[in-house]
Amino acid sequence: MFLALADPTRRAVLDRLAEGPASVGELARPFAMALPSFMKHIRMLEESGWIATRKQGRVRTCTIQRRSLAAADAWLGRQRAVWEARTDRLERLVAELQEKEERE
Amino acid sequence: MFLALADPTRRAVLDRLAEGPASVGELARPFAMALPSFMKHIRMLEESGWIATRKQGRVRTCTIQRRSLAAADAWLGRQRAVWEARTDRLERLVAELQEKEERE
Protein backbone atom coordinates (compact mmCIF):
# COMPACT_ATOMS: atom_id res chain seq x y z
CA MET A 1 0.00 0.00 0.00
CA PHE A 2 2.74 2.45 0.91
CA LEU A 3 4.91 0.74 -1.65
CA ALA A 4 2.66 2.16 -4.33
CA LEU A 5 3.35 5.66 -3.00
CA ALA A 6 7.08 5.12 -3.11
CA ASP A 7 7.32 5.88 -6.82
CA PRO A 8 7.08 9.45 -8.15
CA THR A 9 5.33 8.37 -11.34
CA ARG A 10 2.60 6.70 -9.35
CA ARG A 11 2.23 9.63 -6.99
CA ALA A 12 1.85 11.90 -10.00
CA VAL A 13 -0.82 9.62 -11.42
CA LEU A 14 -2.71 9.78 -8.15
CA ASP A 15 -2.34 13.56 -8.14
CA ARG A 16 -3.88 13.67 -11.58
CA LEU A 17 -6.63 11.22 -10.75
CA ALA A 18 -7.64 13.15 -7.67
CA GLU A 19 -9.04 15.69 -10.12
CA GLY A 20 -11.14 13.12 -11.91
CA PRO A 21 -11.05 9.89 -13.93
CA ALA A 22 -8.84 9.53 -16.99
CA SER A 23 -7.83 6.97 -19.57
CA VAL A 24 -4.50 5.16 -19.49
CA GLY A 25 -3.25 6.99 -22.59
CA GLU A 26 -4.27 10.33 -21.16
CA LEU A 27 -2.52 9.57 -17.87
CA ALA A 28 0.60 8.39 -19.64
CA ARG A 29 0.99 11.42 -21.89
CA PRO A 30 3.01 13.61 -19.47
CA PHE A 31 5.60 10.90 -18.93
CA ALA A 32 8.60 10.15 -21.11
CA MET A 33 8.03 6.45 -20.77
CA ALA A 34 6.98 3.59 -23.03
CA LEU A 35 3.35 2.61 -22.56
CA PRO A 36 4.03 -0.96 -21.38
CA SER A 37 6.25 0.45 -18.64
CA PHE A 38 3.56 2.89 -17.67
CA MET A 39 0.96 0.15 -17.62
CA LYS A 40 2.93 -1.65 -14.94
CA HIS A 41 2.40 1.34 -12.68
CA ILE A 42 -1.29 1.37 -13.46
CA ARG A 43 -1.61 -2.29 -12.70
CA MET A 44 0.29 -1.86 -9.45
CA LEU A 45 -1.92 1.03 -8.39
CA GLU A 46 -4.94 -1.12 -9.09
CA GLU A 47 -3.61 -4.17 -7.27
CA SER A 48 -2.75 -2.10 -4.23
CA GLY A 49 -6.24 -0.64 -4.20
CA TRP A 50 -5.42 2.98 -4.93
CA ILE A 51 -7.37 3.05 -8.17
CA ALA A 52 -10.08 1.11 -9.96
CA THR A 53 -10.15 0.68 -13.73
CA ARG A 54 -12.79 -0.27 -16.26
CA LYS A 55 -12.43 -0.95 -19.92
CA GLN A 56 -15.01 0.16 -22.45
CA GLY A 57 -14.14 -0.43 -26.06
CA ARG A 58 -10.41 -0.01 -26.41
CA VAL A 59 -10.17 2.62 -23.70
CA ARG A 60 -9.44 1.80 -20.06
CA THR A 61 -10.60 4.43 -17.63
CA CYS A 62 -9.00 4.85 -14.20
CA THR A 63 -10.67 6.22 -11.09
CA ILE A 64 -9.08 6.95 -7.75
CA GLN A 65 -10.33 4.94 -4.77
CA ARG A 66 -10.99 6.88 -1.64
CA ARG A 67 -10.64 3.84 0.60
CA SER A 68 -6.84 3.58 0.29
CA LEU A 69 -6.36 7.18 1.22
CA ALA A 70 -8.30 6.43 4.36
CA ALA A 71 -6.16 3.38 5.09
CA ALA A 72 -2.91 5.27 4.69
CA ASP A 73 -4.31 8.05 6.84
CA ALA A 74 -5.21 5.53 9.48
CA TRP A 75 -1.65 4.32 9.88
CA LEU A 76 -0.23 7.80 10.10
CA GLY A 77 -3.02 8.76 12.44
CA ARG A 78 -2.28 5.95 14.84
CA GLN A 79 1.38 6.87 14.68
CA ARG A 80 0.64 10.50 15.47
CA ALA A 81 -1.68 9.49 18.28
CA VAL A 82 0.93 7.41 20.09
CA TRP A 83 3.55 10.06 19.54
CA GLU A 84 1.34 12.75 20.97
CA ALA A 85 0.21 10.65 23.88
CA ARG A 86 3.85 10.18 24.77
CA THR A 87 4.54 13.86 24.36
CA ASP A 88 1.67 14.57 26.71
CA ARG A 89 3.04 12.17 29.29
CA LEU A 90 6.42 13.83 29.05
CA GLU A 91 4.90 17.23 29.42
CA ARG A 92 2.98 16.18 32.50
CA LEU A 93 6.13 14.67 33.96
CA VAL A 94 8.09 17.85 33.34
CA ALA A 95 5.30 19.89 34.84
CA GLU A 96 5.27 17.75 37.97
CA LEU A 97 9.01 17.98 38.36
CA GLN A 98 8.87 21.74 38.07
CA GLU A 99 6.16 22.00 40.67
CA LYS A 100 8.17 19.88 43.01
CA GLU A 101 11.24 22.06 42.50
CA GLU A 102 9.27 25.21 43.20
CA ARG A 103 8.01 23.82 46.47
CA GLU A 104 11.56 23.10 47.61
CA MET B 1 10.04 8.76 2.29
CA PHE B 2 7.07 6.52 1.57
CA LEU B 3 9.51 3.85 0.50
CA ALA B 4 10.60 3.56 4.12
CA LEU B 5 7.00 2.80 5.11
CA ALA B 6 6.71 0.09 2.48
CA ASP B 7 8.41 -2.49 4.66
CA PRO B 8 6.63 -4.12 7.63
CA THR B 9 9.83 -4.38 9.68
CA ARG B 10 10.40 -0.67 9.37
CA ARG B 11 6.79 0.16 10.18
CA ALA B 12 7.07 -1.99 13.28
CA VAL B 13 10.23 -0.16 14.30
CA LEU B 14 8.43 3.15 13.93
CA ASP B 15 5.52 1.79 15.96
CA ARG B 16 7.94 0.89 18.71
CA LEU B 17 9.82 4.17 18.56
CA ALA B 18 6.63 6.15 18.80
CA GLU B 19 6.59 5.03 22.42
CA GLY B 20 10.07 6.32 23.09
CA PRO B 21 13.75 6.00 22.10
CA ALA B 22 15.48 2.65 22.03
CA SER B 23 18.83 1.12 21.16
CA VAL B 24 19.44 -0.84 17.97
CA GLY B 25 19.77 -4.14 19.82
CA GLU B 26 16.60 -3.51 21.74
CA LEU B 27 14.72 -2.67 18.57
CA ALA B 28 16.07 -5.71 16.78
CA ARG B 29 15.16 -8.23 19.48
CA PRO B 30 11.57 -8.96 18.33
CA PHE B 31 12.70 -9.79 14.81
CA ALA B 32 14.02 -13.13 13.57
CA MET B 33 16.68 -11.42 11.54
CA ALA B 34 20.46 -11.14 11.62
CA LEU B 35 21.66 -7.85 13.05
CA PRO B 36 23.39 -6.63 9.89
CA SER B 37 20.13 -7.08 8.00
CA PHE B 38 18.29 -5.17 10.66
CA MET B 39 20.84 -2.39 10.60
CA LYS B 40 20.07 -1.78 6.96
CA HIS B 41 16.53 -0.92 7.95
CA ILE B 42 17.76 1.39 10.66
CA ARG B 43 20.08 3.15 8.27
CA MET B 44 17.31 3.51 5.73
CA LEU B 45 14.93 4.96 8.32
CA GLU B 46 17.61 7.44 9.26
CA GLU B 47 18.46 8.41 5.69
CA SER B 48 14.81 8.93 4.88
CA GLY B 49 14.45 11.17 7.92
CA TRP B 50 12.03 9.06 9.93
CA ILE B 51 14.43 8.59 12.81
CA ALA B 52 17.58 10.15 14.22
CA THR B 53 20.30 8.15 15.90
CA ARG B 54 23.14 8.93 18.24
CA LYS B 55 25.92 6.74 19.45
CA GLN B 56 27.23 6.86 22.98
CA GLY B 57 29.80 4.25 23.87
CA ARG B 58 28.89 1.08 22.05
CA VAL B 59 25.17 1.75 22.09
CA ARG B 60 23.34 3.57 19.29
CA THR B 61 20.07 5.08 20.38
CA CYS B 62 17.26 5.77 17.92
CA THR B 63 14.59 8.46 18.23
CA ILE B 64 11.60 9.01 16.00
CA GLN B 65 11.50 12.29 14.09
CA ARG B 66 8.23 14.09 14.09
CA ARG B 67 9.02 16.02 10.93
CA SER B 68 8.61 13.06 8.55
CA LEU B 69 5.24 12.22 9.92
CA ALA B 70 4.23 15.76 9.11
CA ALA B 71 5.62 15.46 5.59
CA ALA B 72 3.79 12.23 4.87
CA ASP B 73 0.65 13.75 6.30
CA ALA B 74 1.08 16.73 4.03
CA TRP B 75 1.02 14.63 0.90
CA LEU B 76 -2.03 12.68 1.96
CA GLY B 77 -3.65 15.89 3.11
CA ARG B 78 -3.19 17.55 -0.25
CA GLN B 79 -4.54 14.46 -1.92
CA ARG B 80 -7.60 14.45 0.28
CA ALA B 81 -8.13 18.16 -0.26
CA VAL B 82 -8.22 17.87 -4.04
CA TRP B 83 -10.42 14.83 -3.84
CA GLU B 84 -12.86 16.56 -1.57
CA ALA B 85 -12.85 19.77 -3.56
CA ARG B 86 -13.81 17.75 -6.58
CA THR B 87 -16.48 15.93 -4.64
CA ASP B 88 -17.86 19.29 -3.57
CA ARG B 89 -17.93 20.52 -7.14
CA LEU B 90 -19.75 17.39 -8.22
CA GLU B 91 -22.24 17.78 -5.42
CA ARG B 92 -22.91 21.37 -6.36
CA LEU B 93 -23.30 20.35 -9.98
CA VAL B 94 -25.77 17.63 -9.09
CA ALA B 95 -27.67 20.01 -6.87
CA GLU B 96 -27.95 22.55 -9.65
CA LEU B 97 -29.15 19.98 -12.12
CA GLN B 98 -31.80 18.83 -9.70
CA GLU B 99 -33.03 22.36 -9.12
CA LYS B 100 -33.27 22.90 -12.83
CA GLU B 101 -35.26 19.71 -13.26
CA GLU B 102 -37.65 20.67 -10.51
CA ARG B 103 -38.34 24.01 -12.17
CA GLU B 104 -39.18 22.31 -15.45
Place this chain on the structure above:
DNA sequence: TTCATGATGAGCCATTAGGCTAAATATCAC
Protein backbone atom coordinates in the same frame (compact mmCIF):
# COMPACT_ATOMS: atom_id res chain seq x y z
C1' DT C 1 -12.19 -4.14 -45.58
C1' DT C 2 -8.48 -1.79 -44.23
C1' DC C 3 -6.04 1.22 -41.37
C1' DA C 4 -5.01 3.77 -37.32
C1' DT C 5 -5.26 3.77 -32.36
C1' DG C 6 -5.39 2.33 -27.37
C1' DA C 7 -3.99 -1.06 -24.70
C1' DT C 8 -1.40 -5.57 -23.77
C1' DG C 9 1.67 -9.66 -23.69
C1' DA C 10 6.25 -11.56 -23.61
C1' DG C 11 10.57 -11.29 -22.48
C1' DC C 12 15.17 -8.84 -21.78
C1' DC C 13 18.16 -5.93 -18.86
C1' DA C 14 20.29 -3.13 -14.99
C1' DT C 15 19.61 -1.75 -10.33
C1' DT C 16 17.89 -2.04 -5.80
C1' DA C 17 15.94 -4.47 -1.72
C1' DG C 18 16.29 -7.34 1.79
C1' DG C 19 18.19 -11.31 3.52
C1' DC C 20 22.63 -14.05 4.96
C1' DT C 21 27.57 -15.21 7.00
C1' DA C 22 32.04 -14.22 8.57
C1' DA C 23 35.17 -11.12 10.32
C1' DA C 24 36.36 -6.49 12.38
C1' DT C 25 35.76 -2.65 15.70
C1' DA C 26 34.91 -0.39 19.85
C1' DT C 27 33.43 -0.22 24.55
C1' DC C 28 32.65 -1.76 29.16
C1' DA C 29 33.40 -4.75 33.17
C1' DC C 30 36.75 -7.45 35.59
Place this chain on the structure above:
DNA sequence: GTGATATTTAGCCTAATGGCTCATCATGAA
Protein backbone atom coordinates in the same frame (compact mmCIF):
# COMPACT_ATOMS: atom_id res chain seq x y z
C1' DG D 1 44.66 -6.94 29.19
C1' DT D 2 40.96 -10.32 28.56
C1' DG D 3 36.61 -11.40 27.52
C1' DA D 4 31.91 -10.26 26.70
C1' DT D 5 28.77 -7.04 24.41
C1' DA D 6 26.94 -3.88 20.77
C1' DT D 7 27.47 -2.71 16.57
C1' DT D 8 29.54 -2.37 12.04
C1' DT D 9 31.93 -3.66 7.54
C1' DA D 10 32.37 -6.41 3.55
C1' DG D 11 30.68 -9.21 0.34
C1' DC D 12 27.42 -12.64 -1.49
C1' DC D 13 22.79 -14.19 -3.02
C1' DT D 14 17.88 -14.08 -4.76
C1' DA D 15 13.88 -11.81 -6.03
C1' DA D 16 11.51 -7.72 -7.15
C1' DT D 17 11.38 -2.97 -9.49
C1' DG D 18 11.23 -0.13 -13.19
C1' DG D 19 12.67 0.59 -17.57
C1' DC D 20 12.97 -1.07 -22.66
C1' DT D 21 11.54 -3.30 -27.44
C1' DC D 22 8.89 -5.94 -30.50
C1' DA D 23 4.81 -8.21 -31.65
C1' DT D 24 -0.35 -8.72 -30.78
C1' DC D 25 -5.13 -7.84 -30.02
C1' DA D 26 -9.38 -5.35 -30.21
C1' DT D 27 -12.08 -1.64 -31.68
C1' DG D 28 -13.40 2.56 -34.01
C1' DA D 29 -13.31 5.21 -38.37
C1' DA D 30 -13.16 5.73 -43.42
